[in-house]
Structure formats: structure tokens, C-alpha cells
Amino acid sequence: YKIPEGPICDRVPWKTLIQEHPETIFNASSVCLTTMSDAHITSKYTKKAPRDFSNVLNTTWDNHKQYADKHGYRILDASKLVDTTRPPSWSKIRAVQHAFRQDCAWVFWYDPDSIIMNSGIKLEDMLPASQEGDLIVSKDITGFNAGMWIIRNSPWSETFLETWWSMKKFVRRPGGSKSGDNDALKVYLRSLEQNDPGHILVASQCTFNSYWWISNIKSWARLWFLYPRHYKNGLYRKGHFNVHLAGVGNKMKFIKELQEVAV
Numbered sequence: 321y322k323i324p325e326g327p328i329c330d331r332v333p334w335k336t337l338i339q340e341h342p343e344t345i346f347n348a349s350s351v352c353l354t355t356m357s358d359a360h361i362t363s364k365y366t367k368k369a370p371r372d373f374s375n376v377l378n379t380t381w382d383n384h385k386q387y388a389d390k391h392g393y394r395i396l397d398a399s400k401l402v403d404t405t406r407p408p409s410w411s412k413i414r415a416v417q418h419a420f421r422q423d424c425a426w427v428f429w430y431d432p433d434s435i436i437m438n439s440g441i442k443l444e445d446m447l448p449a450s451q452e453g454d455l456i457v458s459k460d461i462t463g464f465n466a467g468m469w470i471i472r473n474s475p476w477s478e479t480f481l482e483t484w485w486s487m488k489k490f491v492r493r494p495g496g497s498k499s500g501d502n503d504a505l506k507v508y509l510r511s512l513e514q515n516d517p518g519h520i521l522v523a524s525q526c527t528f529n530s531y532w533w534i535s536n537i538k539s540w541a542r543l544w545f546l547y548p549r550h551y552k553n554g555l556y557r558k559g560h561f562n563v564h565l566a567g568v569g570n571k572m573k574f575i576k577e578l579q580e581v582a583v
Contacts, residue, residue: 324533326557329526332446332456340449348392351443352424353384354415355432356398358408364494365407377432379575383582387436393443396422406491407499412466413485420473428528431467433565435575437582441561446470446527453521455480457509458529460554464509466502467564468529476519484508525554532556532565532574 337346357377358366377399388395398415402408412429419427428443446456447470454477456470471477490504512520525531531554556563563578565571 324555324557326555328557328559329530329561330524332521332523332527334453334521335449337444337447337449338442346444347425348444349394350423350425351391351393351428351447352396352419352422352426353388353393353428353430354396354398354419355384355430356402356408356411356415357432358399358402358411360399361402361404361408363404363408365404373433373571376571376575379572380432380435380579383435383579384430387439390439391442394422394424396424407494407501409466409499410485410491410501412501413481416471417478417481420478423473425473426470427473428470429468430562431564431566433568433571433575434468434562435565435578435582436562437556437578438559438561439583443470446523448521452518454519456521456523458523458525458527460525460529460531463506464502465525465529465566466505467566468562470528480508480519526557526560528561530554530556530560530563532563532568532578 337344355377357373359374359377377397381397385395387393396415396419398411398418401414401418402411403414416427416429426443426447448456454472454474457464458468459465471480484501484504487504487508490500490507492498492500509520533555565574568574
């Protein structure tokens with residue numbers, strides 16, 4: 321399977337733990353990956369879901385488990401925590417809160433329709449050396465993205481997660497293509513950027529949320545006319561850490577092909 325060539329992703333623009341304290345033994349087991357699937361439940365939201373995510377987590381789990389084992393991280397399947405009173409995507413908040421209770425110092429939430437493509441890149445290469453910065457996020461062309469993010473286990477983070485969960489007016493009705501959690505996150509983080517910016521670190525999208533190219537009129541318009549530089553920066557290229565199949569219809573086809581060439 322041919323992987324698109326292109327520029328490698330820049331390092332994060334802040335000093336990391338490894339850069340600041342190279343001699344320190346890093347406690348990798350304090351870093352957790354977590355995700356979930358709604359394939360096992362039936363609710364008014366899953367019945368009317370426009371996209372089929374069944375078997376996605378089962379197919380990508382080993383890829384992330386191997387990555388976690390390679391570097392000594394823990395990985396948690398939070399599928400039992402899916403809240404059936406909301407679109408399942410909201411339950412990522414509960415998944416991370418659960419990871420905090422498992423003594424995870426840092427938690428990497430990843431959407432299950434993603435694949436680690438370059439396992440040589442460590443999460444500690446992204447974690448800040450200072451105590452500033454509790455949430456590491458990226459932006460796509462529409463703003464902050466809730467599909468991939470890293471968060472420190474701290475009092476600020478606990479408040480952040482609970483406040484995000486409380487934004488009930490953003491919860492969408494069954495049958496739509498959006499859940500509302502990402503819209504809530506965008507509004508919340510825009511407010512925090514203005515009023516409490518010290519806790520938020522924004523990485524390039526390619527750091528841990530590269531998108532797979534979808535060839536359609538909308539994608540070509542974004543690439544050539546609307547957001548050429550930003551859009552291109554967020555597209556997956558060989559050597560990037562991972563690829564996120566956000567918005568991709570036939571996910572299983574691409575997941576199987578991409579896992580064959582992941583390193």
C-alpha cells in the first residue's frame with residue numbers, strides 16, 4: 321500500500337520532559353491510552369447513527385496495544401462507560417475521568433478509527449517539562465478537534481472535564497452526523513484561550529491527529545482554495561505518528577490496509 325510522501329511533522333513548540341530532563345527515568349506506566357466503542361450497546365443514538373463503527377475498535381485495538389506495550393504505557397478500554405442518554409462520542413469525557421481514577425498521570429484519548437503509524441514516536445516527546453499546560457490539543461481547519469488529545473491528571477483537568485460534560489445544550493438529537501461534544505469543546509476552549517490560556521497547549525495537527533485524504537469536491541476545495549496551508553499540514557504523510565480516519569466512509573478497508581504498513 322503506497323503511503324503519501326511529504327514533509328515530516330515539526331516537534332512540539334514547547335520544551336518536553338525528555339528535552340529538559342534527559343537523565344531522568346520516565347515512569348511510562350503513568351501514561352495511559354484510552355478509547356471506547358459503542359458496538360455492544362443499543363440506544364436511540366446508535367440505532368439512528370449515520371456511520372457504522374462496528375468492529376472498528378476490535379480491528380484497531382491490537383495496533384494501539386502493541387504501541388503501549390512497546391513503550392510501557394497502559395491502555396484502557398472504556399467501552400463499558402458509554403452513556404446511552406447522549407451520543408456515544410460524549411462518553412470520551414467519562415473515559416478520561418475513569419483513567420484519572422486509575423492513577424494515570426497523563427491520558428491520551430484517541431478515537432478508535434485511528435492507527436499508530438510510527439511507533440517510534442513516544443508520547444513523552446510531546447509532554448511539557450513545566451507544570452504549565454494541562455491539556456494538549458490540535459486544530460483542524462474547523463478549529464479544535466476532540467478526536468485526539470492528551471491531558472494531565474490535575475485539579476484543573478478535573479474541572480475542565482466536568483464543565484465540558486455539563487454543556488448539555490450542545491448535545492445533538494439522534495440521527496445527526498454530529499454529536500455536539502466537539503462543538504462544545506470549541507466554544508469552551510475559545511473561552512479558555514481568552515481567560516485562562518496557561519493550561520492549554522496547541523500542537524500542530526500532524527503531531528497526533530493527521531487526517532486521511534478523502535478525494536472529493538469538498539476536500540479539493542479546501543486544499544486549493546479555502547485553507548491550503550492549514551489543510552495540507554493536517555494530512556497524513558509518511559513518518560507521521562498516527563492517522564485518523566475522521567469522516568472516512570469505508571473505514572474498515574483503510575484500517576486493514578494501513579495497519580499492514582504501520583511501523
